[in-house]
Amino acid sequence: MADKGSHTSGAAGRAPAVDRPTQLRNVVLVGHSGAGKTSLVEALALATGAVNRAGRVQDGTSVSDYDDIEHRQQRSVQLSLVPLEWDGIKINLLDTPGYADFVGELRAGLRAADAALFVVSAADGVDGATRMLWDECAAVSMPRAVVVTKLDAARADFDQMVEVCREAFGGENPETVLPLYLPLHGGDPGPDGEPAVCGLVGLLTERIFDYSGGTRAERAPDPELRPALEAARGRLIEGIIAESEDETLMDRYLGGEALDVKTLIQDLERAVARGSFHPVLAAAPPADGSRHGIGTVELLELVAAAFPSPEEHEVPAVTTPDGRPRETLGCDPEGPLAAEVVKTSGDPYVGRLSLVRVFSGTLRPDAAVHVSGHGLADRGHEDHDVDERIGALSTPFGKHQHPAAKAVAGDIVCIAKLARAETGDTLSAKEQPLLMRPWEMPDPLLPVAVEAHSKADEDKLSQGLARLVAEDPTLRLEQNPDTRQLVLWCMGEAHADVLLERLRTRYGVQVDPVPYKVPLRETFGSAAAARGRHVKQSGGHGQFAICEIEVEPLPAGGGFEFVDKVVGGSVPRQFIPSVEKGVRAQLARGVAAGYPMVDVRVTLVDGKAHSVDSSDAAFQTAGALALREAAAQAVIHLLEPVSEVQVLIPDDFVGAVLSDLSSRRGRVLGTEPVPPGGRTVVRAEVPEVEISRYAVDLRSLSHGTGRFSRTYARHEPMPPQLAAKMRETAEHQH
Template sequence: MGDKTHAHPGAAGRATAADHPASVRNVVLVGPCGSGKTTLVEALALSTGAVNRAGRVEDGSTVSDHDEIEHRQHRSVQLSLTPLTWDGIKVNLLDTPGYADFVGELRAGLRAADAALFVVSAADGVDGSTRLAWEECAAVGMPRAIVVTHLEAARADFEETTRVCAEAFGGDDPDAVLPLYLPLRGAPGPDGHAPVTGLTGLLSRKLFDYASGERQESDPDPGRLPGIEEARNRLIEGIIAESEDETLMDRYLSGEEIDVKTLVDDLERAVARAAFFPVLAAAPAPGTARQGLGTVELLDLITRGFPTPLERTAPKVTARDGTARVLDASDPDGPLVAEVVRTASDPYVGRISLVRVFSGTLHPDDTVHVCGHGLADHAHGPGHEPRAPHEADERVGALSSPFGAQQHPLTRCVAGDLACVAKLSHAETGDTLSAPEDPLLMEPWEMPDPLLPLAVQAHSKADEDKLSQGLGRLAAEDPTLRLEQNPDTHQIVLWCLGEAHADVALERLRSRYGVQVDVVAHRVPLRETFAGRSAGRGRHVKQSGGHGQYAICEIEVEPLPGGSGIEFVDKVVGGAVPRQFIPSVEKGVRAQATKGVAAGYPLIDVRVTLLDGKAHAVDSSDAAFQTAGALALREAAADARIHLLEPVAEVTVLVGDDYVGTVMSDLSGRRGRVLGTEQADGGRTSVRAEVPEIEIGRYAVDLRSLSHGTARFRRAYARHEPMPAQVAARIREETPGGG
């Protein structure tokens, strides 16, 4: 790293099929919107020769403005793959969206990759969401490096940005986050700003000048050497501290000069096992130049320091009978196990699945077994249906390697590599592909709970006919989107991660599936109950010639503890209501309870006791006593005070200590009851509270604003409980027919 000359990249360009897992590197780019991830991908593609300044890929075909490598970051909302080749190594770059709403795409990228590049803007520093992503990588031991961008900004300070990164990412060991190169600045311009024109390699003591547009290596002037020695010594000490050679530190402290090759080898091993996190700098190539600043150094780090798929432990796999199976790491000759990490729709090709192969080799026209988990979700209370498990045998279509909007055909995809697979009509994001004769299922990666409800209805009758299919396809593409058909409110609800996520879902419905929907107010499932004991008499007597209708019943209603439901008790004596009509009264009572007795919401948690009644030998019937039972319950409600019940959620917020007071105050303002707090890792606190669901419809958005994107929360249905009188009065006024 840093001691190689690359005037022209050897065997570089757009990637094709990999021959072996050892020749693959899977790297996910992580960083906030505007940090420069997509620009960095473009710069790396330019440096490898995959594209040139004329907008042509290496095979001579044109990449139009519309068909860029990827949409610019401010429009990018989906994981994208750009495969490149450098020194005979295939590098799969997975560019993730920078918006917090699309953390599901980020986690899919982490699953598909073996190492991560954290892209940090020198102008903006490290934000809260980037810190959280670093913690997720640390939890699974993923190797990481940091790339500092936007060095051309007037307020950019590489040294200060490196210090901030060490503080944010280094934890107890800030010396594990150190730069490998220092920026080399040119002459100041008229504004006094000195542009970065090259890099100084700390280990090699070489200058790499990019001012001409081609990387030029030279020895520094003797006057520059003292300025880099302090940073070089600190880097050497950081590398030696993580070395597996326990004698190296003693040799260094005794004054021995450790040769550069030994240091580079130790550095590469420390990076691969996630013990050292180097900081590099990168900038796009100016004008017509081919090589952007730092791109060669970054590509060397990726190909020489990041691990191969052979060094990654495969996710847990189970057979159909539930027994665990242990896979060899990325064995091309092993049983086929691949995972769908992204699903997209193409108007001409149909569904396209981006697949990471963890074991075996996938070929075009193979028949595979597609298997998906049932994703149970209890967060939203009654009426929320889990996603059903599914499986089917399907024939794989063409395999291809994407480059922008183009798809280049592949003859195979070996273990450790990624490819796009066409025409897997049953495959959804997160599904496992395996051999039909040996079906296997991979443990899914953890997805965030979508907690922002969006109620929709078809805009027209034509849209209504296409809505179900469109929503189904949308859910298959995006596992962070949950669909709910609420039986209480009769609403179709899309549970999203945030407003941007909701906007993208609606736009995909419209543009991809031709479905126009209207957004309506989301309603929570309310209930009713009796506040005290009450009695009612139901009289249904009609004579109209021939058989009439005759049924009278008297009931008593009393409230029960929460969760009791409807209890029906028969205390009729003397046969006042014939035995065959007792179930009829109960049926009528329960039917009326379902419709509600005050504001039209289901009645719960009461005991209804049938005390007395009258019947006619000829005119009494099942229907008549059902009607009488319903009338009796309505009369009892008319003379009683009825409580309107609202669902209450148990909310757990994980928030930085600096924002605990703000979060607790906000929860109290939402009629919440704070149950307690617990100290968590990383200077954070877990706050538990019970909050009415009607008050947290937009909490996913509001909490992000309150905590500057650093807090997370979970919610689970707890129970229904009475609303405050003033809130209940407002709800009744807003309910048609309520009161």
């Protein structure tokens, strides 16, 4: 905290060696896209001396140089780690993407961190998705602070943003969300004609921290600032002592006693570390020629002094790989090894790179470890229970990796060329294998069908997709048996674009998106009888087979039944299975629009054979012809899959969601409020044809605050007009 003494910073681009968890702070930056998270990370790196004035490490690359795709798209698309040093503390900053499609990267950052820094733009405010993330952090009591950025934007108002944050994050007790500093205005006017922010007013220390001269200068406040300072200071003190463990402080304060600043700062730090008080700070980028951006020193002091070390963060529960419970672990460098792969990425030079959080024990280079994981087999991620030897350890900085001698409990480190481990896997000692409880990962709900661009791409496709799946647990790979399509299930359009771009640039595989096919089915809507006649004579042995069948629909889910009612041997016994085989083959191909046929009973009632020209193949063909002939005389229904959908949304959007589901032929089953209030679950049954893009549409409809899940319920007949369109489309395709 401010005025606590001198500080030191680390060598450019290199974080200090760490021997104890108390020397660590793991902090995840959270906020919507464009809030300024990456700019804040670069300003903090500059303040610690990790980069030079231009925001560059020693070889000229940027601290934010992680992925060429990020530079092309001008936005973060993956979790990145920036280790810094301040006052002998190693601060691992985890910069997360703000765009909703990359929520898997955000959840990985939350898993690896012990505290969260919510970055809010004074120009844009707090969106609904950020509020929901705050609630998630609150549910696990993760300590949080708020940083207001872009104070130089037109119409930016810090006081107004504080009130917005209090309303959004304070819940039933907004007095737990209060500023530690007020912006100091002066110097040249900003875009709105008002004096620009040139420093901060410390509310507890009652000191001015002036950045207008290019360096951070401290002085006493001007007399005209006193009224605003004292009002905000009194409110802050009351907020701090309300959360204090010393119950006498409030009585002493209300009794007129002047509380010692050191006592207040200590109480503030304890309340922040417990997650019961959430300070609001201000930050602005460095001016030309300045090393310190406004608020960077104050923020680093808060993180180092008030955010908890890993020792204060509960280690996730562990079991043996076969599920037997184990004792609770602590963050102890001498304890059993328990580490987790929180991110996997591919590097064109070093290959697979795994970002690992060590929760217990100490990880050393060239150690033999056990890889266990991880319960995502339904997404194409195989479970692991193997031994592997790790290589060198390193800490990342931009595109560079600095060697690390070890990683103690609480630290985050990179491991190159882990051949088997994927995101979410546990690394433990060979002689004492463990499995950590996995973190919650959202379901990918946007299907993107693809096919290889060329024969050369097809040869490399499976390997490239396997690497993508290993890197990204939010990707699900499906080879649909009904439509014979290769489908990538993604979080959204931006996620899909990044995946296809990585596939092309990193793994040299080009694919073309194709229209996604919903797996429809066909069935008979009425009974019919028909003859299948396959008679050909072309010299030598001919082909002769005639069969007569009756077809009738079965109830939904009835599958397929084949009944033999042939009498008198009109169809020889050895050819009856041939008829069934031909019928089954035609059922798989469909009879109307090329979709598999289900829920029918086919009865073979009669037929004819020839002593020489009849054969297995002939009767297979006759059986298929008979089914097609029967279909031509009957009503054929197209069956579409129907899903039960659960939509979780803020109450403000319930009406819009209900209306939208109705327009998608949805049947609403009910709505239920979600405790503690403010949100509702809408349950409905909706045809899958209507919700293939619902992941994108719901996000737009609910301003990014809605979530949904879906479960297959059944197939049911499609409305005749839609079925006619589907048949028309199928005819054109063939």
